[in-house]
């Protein structure tokens with residue numbers, strides 16, 4: 589039986605693992621089909637604090653994993669295939685092996701929706717991106733193309749116009765799904781041009797391992813032509829990885845987890861971290877800045893709070909209290925505090941408070 593299982597090994601899962609491991613919860617991280625998450629797909633990450641020259645996404649993720657492992661986190665290859673969150677302990681099917689856990693942190697992220705072209709897939713992180721906030725800066729003074737017709741495409745185009753010399757929005761239909769205000773904003777931006785009824789056939793040039801242009805087709809006339817671009821941004825939405833929790837964890841219509849505040853979900857003992865959470869802009873930097881809810885660092889705190897209120901933890905708490913007593917008893921003597929009297933050091937007092945509370949608490953918080 590595990591205290592904490594974390595589903596997902598992206599930056600949210602790894603951060604939750606570092607905090608949970610430091611809280612002595614010995615977390616198990618289920619890595620999933622994309623070990624390291626979305627950042628392992630990219631090259632330079634420039635907005636993570638502490639790296640003035642930026643850091644390669646895969647290196648950053650490898651460091652996070654190592655850091656979590658140093659504190660005792662365990663990593664498991666494979667994906668979560670099934671979850672039974674209807675009773676406790678929770679039961680998780682990871683590659684046909686059932687794991688039981690008292691608490692669960694869902695950090696399974698949201699995968700960008702791609703066009704699915706082989707050339708696009710090959711050039712991800714080399715001019716092809718799904719995140720303007722993350723990669724716009726690399727395209728200063730260059731020609732940029734944004735694919736999509738919804739609000740996020742308009743938002744990305746407007747944002748990218750700060751960097752690019754020109755931004756072309758390519759949409760396969762005449763009508764846009766974007767809201768009027770977002771569309772008007774993009775239309776009024778002198779740097780943004782529109783190409784409607786246009787589909788992308790291929791991103792050029794996979795042979796050179798960088799984006800130099802695109803091959804386009806007019807869906808009405810069938811005309812085919814090539815256009816020079818340096819940055820290719822796909823903004824056709826994200827797919828949250830919540831299918832395995834369907835019908836159990838509350839999500840919005842798109843499948844993003846609805847937060848109950850403080851990283852809680854509708855199921856006590858199940859928490860969320862990172863991009864899987866509904867609302868707010870995507871991107872690791874935003875996760876870090878997001879107040880209270882959904883911050884990966886918040887989970888171990890709430891997990892710990894949840895577990896200290898949970899009756900089945902009483903035994904472990906007692907053992908912990910004994911350890912503290914042994915440790916701080918000595919300190920008490922050094923400080924001249926008589927050990928037999930009830931003047932316990934601060935840590936001991938908090939342990940007692942927890943024990944007292946656990947005697948009166950019988951629910952799962």
Ligand SMILES: Cc1cc2nc3c(=O)[nH]c(=O)nc-3n(C[C@H](O)[C@H](O)[C@H](O)COP(=O)(O)OP(=O)(O)OC[C@H]3O[C@@H](n4cnc5c(N)ncnc54)[C@H](O)[C@@H]3O)c2cc1C
Pocket residue numbers: 595596597598599600601618619620621622623624625626627629630632633634635666667668669695696697698699700712713717718719721722723829832861862863864870871872873874
């Ligand atoms: C090309 C690219 C470049 C980016 N660059 C930047 C940048 O420079 N700066 C920035 O701030 N943000 C950047 N982002 C965005 C950033 O990567 C994401 O915001 C961030 O990775 C979200 O972290 P996450 O841990 O929530 O999810 P993810 O990174 O998506 O991780 C999800 C994890 O869940 C796992 N998983 C999914 N389903 C299951 C399952 N059933 N069982 C077990 N595990 C599962 C996956 O294997 C994966 O490990 C970039 C994204 C991309 C695609």
